Amino acid sequence: MSAIKYIKDIFGAVKSLLVGMKHTGYYFTHHKEIITQNYPEEKQQLAERFRGEVVMTHDSNNEHKCTGCTACELACPNGTIKIVTKFEQTPEGKKKKAIDKFVYHLELCTMCNLCVVACPTDAIKMDQAFEHSVFDRSQLTKVLNKPGSKIMEGVE
Amino acid sequence: MQNQTDILSTAQKVSPFGGDLEGASGDMIINIGPQHPSTHGVLQLVVTLNGETIKKVEPHLGFIHRSIEKMCESLTYRQFIYVTSRMDYLSSHINNHGCALCVEKGMQIEVPERAKVIRVLMDELTRIASHELWWGAMAMDLGAFTPFFLSFRERETITDIMEDTCGARLTMNYIVPGGVMAELHPDFQKKVKAFIKLFREKADQYNELVTGNIIFQSRMKNVGVLSKEDAISYGCTGPTARGSGVNCDIRKLYPYEVYDKLKFDEVIETGCDSFSRYLVRVKEMYQSISIIEQLIDNIPEGDFQAKTKAVLKLPKGEFYTRVETARGELGVYIVSEGATTPYRIKFRSPGFSNLSALNHMAKGGKIGDLVAMMGTLDLVIPDIDR
Numbered sequence: 001m002s003a004i005k006y007i008k009d010i011f012g013a014v015k016s017l018l019v020g021m022k023h024t025g026y027y028f029t030h031h032k033e034i035i036t037q038n039y040p041e042e043k044q045q046l047a048e049r050f051r052g053e054v055v056m057t058h059d060s061n062n063e064h065k066c067t068g069c070t071a072c073e074l075a076c077p078n079g080t081i082k083i084v085t086k087f088e089q090t091p092e093g094k095k096k097k098a099i100d101k102f103v104y105h106l107e108l109c110t111m112c113n114l115c116v117v118a119c120p121t122d123a124i125k126m127d128q129a130f131e132h133s134v135f136d137r138s139q140l141t142k143v144l145n146k147p148g149s150k151i152m153e154g155v156e
Numbered sequence: 157m158q159n160q161t162d163i164l165s166t167a168q169k170v171s172p173f174g175g176d177l178e179g180a181s182g183d184m185i186i187n188i189g190p191q192h193p194s195t196h197g198v199l200q201l202v203v204t205l206n207g208e209t210i211k212k213v214e215p216h217l218g219f220i221h222r223s224i225e226k227m228c229e230s231l232t233y234r235q236f237i238y239v240t241s242r243m244d245y246l247s248s249h250i251n252n253h254g255c256a257l258c259v260e261k262g263m264q265i266e267v268p269e270r271a272k273v274i275r276v277l278m279d280e281l282t283r284i285a286s287h288e289l290w291w292g293a294m295a296m297d298l299g300a301f302t303p304f305f306l307s308f309r310e311r312e313t314i315t316d317i318m319e320d321t322c323g324a325r326l327t328m329n330y331i332v333p334g335g336v337m338a339e340l341h342p343d344f345q346k347k348v349k350a351f352i353k354l355f356r357e358k359a360d361q362y363n364e365l366v367t368g369n370i371i372f373q374s375r376m377k378n379v380g381v382l383s384k385e386d387a388i389s390y391g392c393t394g395p396t397a398r399g400s401g402v403n404c405d406i407r408k409l410y411p412y413e414v415y416d417k418l419k420f421d422e423v424i425e426t427g428c429d430s431f432s433r434y435l436v437r438v439k440e441m442y443q444s445i446s447i448i449e450q451l452i453d454n455i456p457e458g459d460f461q462a463k464t465k466a467v468l469k470l471p472k473g474e475f476y477t478r479v480e481t482a483r484g485e486l487g488v489y490i491v492s493e494g495a496t497t498p499y500r501i502k503f504r505s506p507g508f509s510n511l512s513a514l515n516h517m518a519k520g521g522k523i524g525d526l527v528a529m530m531g532t533l534d535l536v537i538p539d540i541d542r
Contacts, residue, residue: 012370013370013371016368016369016370017369017370017371019364019365019368020364020365020366020368020369022364023302023361023364023365024302035309035312046319047316047319047320047323047341048320049319049320049321049322049323049338049341050319050323050324051323051324075234075235076235077231077235077236077238077239110238110327111323111324112238112329113323113329113337114234114235114238114329117332117337126323
């Protein structure tokens with residue numbers, strides 16, 4: 001009896017291997033099912049919501065919406081954002097708080113999106129750029145508000 | 157000269173872990189890891205061998221300990237959720253879910269129906285993605301290379317869905333206390349349906365290629381036997397325990413969100429060996445697909461997030477919730493003193509208890525089978541160390 005079982009096992013083994021090899025043969029003859037991508041040459045269109053880095057939106061008049069309320073700074077778990085404020089003189093002669101520098105430490109950021117959710121005026125958003133490698137670490141500390149920019153009118 | 161060789165041989169024989177490297181018993185101690193591909197991360201195993209037979213396996217942990225529990229104590233209840241994605245990174249969404257549930261339990265926040273359904277959908281997609289990756293890695297541990305690419309091809313579809321809606325592919329951070337962070341992507345339902353169709357087509361290939369393979373079966377059957385009693389006493393959960401016939405699916409035993417309204421089977425195999433643990437995971441993928449099919453056309457309308465206060469403060473007390481991750485039971489235990497940050501957080505991670513059964517399973521087995529046993533435990537080292 002054991003001899004029959006032995007031969008049965010061998011045939012069963014050959015059959016199971018052939019079933020597996022069928023798929024190998026299928027992919028060998030169907031080149032169109034190739035899913036790899038030649039990355040630096042071909043780049044995939046990233047999703048709209050993909051979180052690559054934090055940016056501040058500016059309009060054509062170089063105006064942003066950040067009031068300097070530090071809601072994002074408080075919401076950030078890693079201390080990525082640091083807001084430096086200054087006092088500006090309004091035309092009526094009053095002093096008004098405004099941002100001087102919106103410092104963003106990309107090297108600390110984990111792209112958790114909590115700052116964007118916390119922002120009451122939608123001043124910051126997530127951008128799709130993800131190729132962040134640089135030679136010097138200090139280049140990763142960025143100031144997000146553009147030079148000479150000021151707050152959009154009507155945003156409180 | 158004679159003296160010198162004596163010193164040298166004594167030095168070689170003394171192991172850094174106390175015992176003799178090659179003592180009178182003829183035992184040999186070898187290190188696997190921490191930089192070994194089959195350990196799936198930085199895990200060091202000190203294996204005592206007699207010939208090829210394993211006498212003892214001693215896992216040395218702590219290479220990727222980041223003190224996440226301590227870190228959470230300095231973060232607010234909104235912030236600490238994102239850190240837990242870094243524990244069990246393959247089921248990061250379910251980790252976040254457990255933490256959010258615990259905060260909601262303390263705050264007594266009523267989560268909208270829509271958010272509940274979205275959370276469950278995402279949970280099951282994560283579970284499939286995790287099992288897909290495990291399946292490829294499992295086959296690769298045993299020397300088959302093609303399954304790894306096949307499983308990653310299907311997993312890619314899920315990560316694309318995640319990227320569309322959550323904004324990230326692995327560490328999603330989509331769940332916030334009170335609901336989810338953003339509305340579903342308009343293409344979500346279409347893409348998930350396309351994935352279900354693709355999965356049903358391709359999953360049979362998986363079974364033909366690997367499950368039915370005679371070499372695979374003979375390396376898995378009767379290897380790494382863990383009896384039902386042992387699985388319970390070592391605290392194993394998830395597919396590892398269900399492969400030994402233990403009823404331990406938290407989704408069935410203590411249903412959270414909408415799991416009590418869904419029809420799905422708790423997959424239980426009674427083979428107690430590596431192969432039954434393998435089968436549990438493969439069958440669980442089909443169960444998750446069936447859960448997604450039930451929900452995808454029935455997402456209720458409404459808000460995706462409950463209105464919560466800007467600053468969350470849990471009342472004084474202790475809160476515990478548990479969820480079923482892809483690896484087993486994750487418990488989240490929060491002690492609150494009434495402040496904005498937790499006083500103490502403890503995570504009961506499934507990987508740690510599952511790993512503790514490895515020594516028992518491997519004893520008496522062969523060193524070549526050790527990798528197969530570790531593969532079926534589905535170890536994620538950051539989950540074990542935290």
